[in-house]
Structure formats: C-alpha cells, structure tokens
Amino acid sequence: MSTIDLLNSLMTSAVRGWRGTSSFSAKATAPEQLLKLYDMEGCPYCRLVREVLCELDLDAMIYPCPKGGMRFRPEALDQAGINQFPILVDPNTGVVMLESADIVNYLYETYGNTRKRVPARGPVRQFQVATSMAATATRSVLGARGIYAKASSAPEQPLELYSFESSPYSRPVRELMCELELPYHLRNFGKSRWQEMGPPGVRRRFFPDAPITSPNRQRMFELTGRFQVPYLIDPNTGMDLYESTEILRYLNETYGGE
Template identity: 65%
Template sequence: MQAMFDLLSSVMASSARGWRGSAAFNGDKTRQPEKMLVLYDIEACPYCRVVREVLSELDVDVLIYPCPVGGMRFRPDALDISGVSQFPLLLDPNTGDEILESAEIIDHLYKHYGNARRVSPRGLRRQLSISSSMAATAVRSIGRARGMNAKPSVAPEQVLELYSFESSPYSRPVRELLTELEIPYILRNFAKSRWQEMGPPLVRSRWFPDAPITSANRLRLRELTGRSQVPYLIDPNTGVAMFESKDIMAYLNTQYGR
C-alpha cells in the first residue's frame, strides 16, 4: 500500500505541473554546453523544480549538488559562492555566470542553450507556475517531506550518474533520495523527443518499435543497455548500474545511508 501511495502521489505531483519536463524542445535547436553546468539544488524546492523542467526540456545535462535542509556537504559551498542560502544556484563555466533567481536561470538557459526568443514567464503567469510547483511539493509532502531534509549518509568518492526526466513518477523518488543523502550526481536528462515515445516503454516497444530515437541520451542508454527506460543509475564507485526505482533506492540506502 505504501508503494502504491508513493507512486500515486508522484503521478499527482507531475499532474500538478502539467507534466512539464516530459518532452524535449527539438524544434528550438537546442545546444549542449561544452562544459557541464552545475546546479545547487533541492529536489522538493518549487523554484528548483521549474529550472530542472527547462533543463529536461532542453536535454541539457547538469551536475547536481544536493543541498537539503540541514545538509552540510554542499550548502556551505553555495553560501560561499552567492553569499545567501538560496536555491537554485546555477554555475555556468561556459559563460562565467553565477545565477540565483529561477527566472533569471531559465532566461540564461534559453538564451545560451535553447531558443533565445523564449523567456521565463513573469507576472501572473509566473505566479501560477510557482503556485502549481508548490502544489506538487505539497502533494509529495503528505506523510513525509520527500527530497527536502538531509539524512545521515556517507559521501561517495566519485559522482554518480542518473538517467531521468523531470516529470517521471518513477525517477522522482530516486532524485529525492539522492537529495536527502546529499549524493552528487550527473543528471542525464532523458526527455521524450517524439510523440511516439509518450507513455510507458511498453507503448513504444509494442506500437512504435521502428520509430527513430533522436535524443542523445536516449541513444546512449539504448547503446549501453538495449533499453529506453528510466530511472537508470550508474555508480562508478562500485561498478553498479541498474534500472527500477525500488532497487536503486534500496541500493543507495545500503551503500550510502547510515
């Protein structure tokens, strides 16, 4: 029952945001940065969520430094950089920018890696967007605030990798746990680049097996595993690579939890 409720609340959180972060903006001629972006992030933060949605839609990978409440692994670094304890914080080594406000981060992402004509919503549209993101956080906070507060953990020596897309109900619990354990990871965004990819993997394999894959990360994961499914975790510290959110979370708790 608990697993069923967790999945249902994750679906409801995605629904609250209109499933933003599911589809890639192929028509916007997105560009990958030469050097990887860095995001100081809290999974449950409504303002961080809207930034991650755009990263997912632009198919831009990012190094995530989780900064949960009570965490001491990366929050002090973020404070040293920006002077305030505020998230999200984006570092772009390609331009030298350090940006705090979510709207300004989104404008920066569109300008440099997407369609420069796009901008983050302002005024009433922004209020509605943040309100729905807050609703998503509230849904995931029923019973327990997931992806918000730090838990005791052991830091990995090397950064992990996670194939995910923002609205995936199965990927979200993994990102929440990575945040709580303060485990840094490269977020390999896996947004769906064609309408034939919408829905669960069974839909594609059954009805559209010959549809071409255009997303770089989808091609990479297909080459690695023969599958297009998320979440998929790679841990270079142990050589473990695995699908299935339940198995991934059990592994993370065993390997890095206290």
C-alpha cells in the first residue's frame, strides 16, 4: 500500500470521527449463528452498519455485492426482493432487513444490551449519512474503491479477516475483497480497552500485562502471539498473512483475473 493510499485512508477514517475503532462502549451478546451481511465496501450506508458491528464486537459473514458483480447479488435479490444494500440476514431470528438505520437499531436492540438507538430521520441521522458520504467521497479521490466488481476466481471456502472498520490498513484489503467478490468471515477487532488505543507497539511497550477482553483478540493472540490487523486466513490455501501490502498482492495473485 502506497503512502498516498495510507494517508487517504487515514483521512477517510477521520471524516467519520474514527467510528468503528472501539468496542468498549457497548458489550453485545454474541449470536449463536453468524450474522450475514450483503455489503458493498464503498457504500456509505453499509459503512454505518459495519461500524456498529465493530462497536458491538459482532462477527459477520460478509457477502460482497459490488456493482456489476454476479456472485452474490442474485442471492441478495432472493433474500430481500431488491438489490439494495446493506441487507442483514439473521439466521438466529429469521430476520431479513433493509435500511441501515433499521439494521443498526435491530443490532443494538437484539444484541447490544443497550438502550441506544439511532433515529431513522432527523438531524442525527442526516449527520451520520452526510459524514459517511463524505468519507466515501474522500476515498473516491483515488478511484471508486470497493464499489465496482473485477474479474476474479471464486474460492471454495470463505476467507477469514481480522479487521476493525476504521483501520486505515484494513480498509484497502476489504475494498479489494469486495471488488473480487470474495466472501469472508469478518472477525471484528475493535479496541476493547483504552490501553489498546494507538499502534500495537504502544501496548507491547507500556501495557504488556493488560488483560485481553475481546474474544477475537484472545483468539489471535493464541494463534499468533500478536495483535495486528489486517490479518487474513485463507483455508483454501493454508496461507495466513499480516501487512496490507502483502495481503493485497496475495489476493490479486490468487483470485484476481478469470
């Protein structure tokens, strides 16, 4: 990932006030079955839902539906009767839901253990949508990232990605996975304690004994002994990779093209 790309991704996160960074504001009850999200990475409405998934520390199976894509858009149409994104499917309750504000409130009410709600209309909602659109516009300076489908080969099994929504390093990886229509288990990696804010080196140097409170952080530490995103696991090839530049190269070489 180039320096320009990184700076642009940092600006994109800043425009949204770094929403989708922490998970210590609301603790969720994890669903038994994995939530499903039909998603377009560059869509401002999808971003609002992904931010709350991160805040609530909820995993989801992501089915990318970029414009021009045909791998999951027909399936999304069967689920909701319309190609409008995001679409949330909750196999635990049988709910199939459109509209980002409705989805956000559903997640809070069903899994969030919180009374927090997002108004479906009014100034707060308008501000959220406007800043998310501004974030998309900021990212679009370098091209329509995470919006249009590219030719790709489909993996037999979904990939697995450790990420948090505002991570400037994870965003380019999610964008490419969307463009290549690669389904993946999103393992949200929101910072669950104030000691985890900042780069991984800060925790290692100043708070090495701070307890781990996030299930995905505990899982990564058991697997790798590290806390760093993005982290990609590909069960189809047995590969696991850190570093966004290496992951981007791997995805293009393994799944890019026909």
